[in-house]
Amino acid sequence: MATRDVKILAKKIGVSILIYAIPLTILGSGLTLIKLLLTK
Amino acid sequence: MTLDQSSAKKITRDAFISVLLYALPVIALIIWFTYTGETPWKNPVKDYAHLSAPAFLTFLEPVFRSLKSWGFIALALGLGFLEFALGLYDNKWTPTERKIDIVCFLAPKFLVPPVVAYFSLTLLPTLLPGYANVFSWVPFWGGFFLIAVADDLTQYWYHRLHHQIPFMWRFHRTHHSAPYMGMAMASRQNFIYTIFFSQTYLTATLIYLGLGYPALFVTAIKTLITMTAHSSIPWDKPFYKYRVLHPVAWVLERLISTPATHHAHHADSADDGVGNYKGNFGNMFFLWDVIFGTGLITRQYPTSYGIKFYKEEEWYAQFLWPIFKSKKEGSELAANGPEVGDEEVAATPNLVSA
Numbered sequence: 001m002a003t004r005d006v007k008i009l010a011k012k013i014g015v016s017i018l019i020y021a022i023p024l025t026i027l028g029s030g031l032t033l034i035k036l037l038l039t040k
Numbered sequence: 041m042t043l044d045q046s047s048a049k050k051i052t053r054d055a056f057i058s059v060l061l062y063a064l065p066v067i068a069l070i071i072w073f074t075y076t077g078e079t080p081w082k083n084p085v086k087d088y089a090h091l092s093a094p095a096f097l098t099f100l101e102p103v104f105r106s107l108k109s110w111g112f113i114a115l116a117l118g119l120g121f122l123e124f125a126l127g128l129y130d131n132k133w134t135p136t137e138r139k140i141d142i143v144c145f146l147a148p149k150f151l152v153p154p155v156v157a158y159f160s161l162t163l164l165p166t167l168l169p170g171y172a173n174v175f176s177w178v179p180f181w182g183g184f185f186l187i188a189v190a191d192d193l194t195q196y197w198y199h200r201l202h203h204q205i206p207f208m209w210r211f212h213r214t215h216h217s218a219p220y221m222g223m224a225m226a227s228r229q230n231f232i233y234t235i236f237f238s239q240t241y242l243t244a245t246l247i248y249l250g251l252g253y254p255a256l257f258v259t260a261i262k263t264l265i266t267m268t269a270h271s272s273i274p275w276d277k278p279f280y281k282y283r284v285l286h287p288v289a290w291v292l293e294r295l296i297s298t299p300a301t302h303h304a305h306h307a308d309s310a311d312d313g314v315g316n317y318k319g320n321f322g323n324m325f326f327l328w329d330v331i332f333g334t335g336l337i338t339r340q341y342p343t344s345y346g347i348k349f350y351k352e353e354e355w356y357a358q359f360l361w362p363i364f365k366s367k368k369e370g371s372e373l374a375a376n377g378p379e380v381g382d383e384e385v386a387a388t389p390n391l392v393s394a
Binding site: 027 | 059062066069073074079081082175178186190194201205207208232236237238239241245249362363375
């Protein structure tokens with residue numbers, strides 16, 4: 001694989017991680033928030 | 041080739057809308073717990089999702105487990121055989137296409153599970169120690185709704201960006217290169233596209249966090265919808281044919297992917313007003329396309345499939361680009377090939393396509 005291909009692959013993996021991390025952050029913090037908000 | 045400004049604007053706008061969509065199941069849970077006064081996280085019950093699941097689903101659990109373990113492979117092979125017997129591949133299933141379809145069907149079955157198992161059993165406990173089953177207090181329907189939105193909206197984005205961001209297209213191209221539709225299309229992917237599926241790891245993480253039971257049902261239903269949407273057996277036709285079924289069709293085609301809407305995504309042209317290869321990105325839910333304006337519903341099927349810039353590249357290049365390159369001159373998968381060949385075909389009308 002040429003350097004150019006490695007860069008494309010790295011960028012592609014970066015996008016995959018981003019698409020994974022954004023919803024996980026929203027859902028993880030949302031569910032944690034439920035416990036904090038509704039626990040009296 | 042770079043991403044044009046109007047596409048970038050739409051992606052940004054839709055990404056912000058998606059934040060709200062991802063949060064919807066959480067908002068629904070807040071409303072539910074406020075209304076009922078339940079606080080299941082205070083006295084966590086082991087396997088609460090299982091206990092709070094409706095009886096009919098608990099009864100059907102063995103069916104869903106069988107589907108997940110061997111059922112879908114049997115179903116894909118059975119329907120694939122039926123398609124072949126009915127002659128739905130015509131004479132388009134050339135030796136090259138056959139090799140690609142078979143390799144893409146078999147190889148991930150052996151190569152993906154060990155990677156996901158390593159991620160779930162080794163990597164997650166290392167990265168998130170003490171978080172296993174931390175959300176096991178989420179009731180069944182809450183978890184079902186949450187996994188359905190999280191998994192499928194994530195796949196919508198993964199899919200859409202591979203079409204709209206030029207440098208990502210070649211990782212997804214193999215899925216569109218076949219000049220026919222069929223069961224094999226559901227798994228016909230470049231391996232790098234498959235192994236870095238964001239929603240696979242997102243759902244694996246949510247299972248680790250305690251949402252495994254609802255995930256079993258969601259992922260099985262999703263696989264069933266995705267497989268049948270790719271099939272060349274148009275199961276949705278009766279819904280368009282009989283007037284009494286039209287209201288059901290109206291809801292169905294907006295909610296989930298049907299052969300008509302998904303075949304349109306695999307069309308090689310949009311000139312007939314039926315094909316919509318630059319849209320109809322939804323996998324389980326078509327609803328995302330309706331919300332983001334990327335959908336086209338015509339209740340018709342395209343007359344031809346594939347990509348205009350196809351050069352019947354070697355199976356190894358289609359399966360493992362950029363690790364292996366095509367030797368076909370001018371191919372998108374060749375060492376010095378164009379990033380998005382179809383765009384060049386569109387920009388240069390007299391350019392001969394493959």
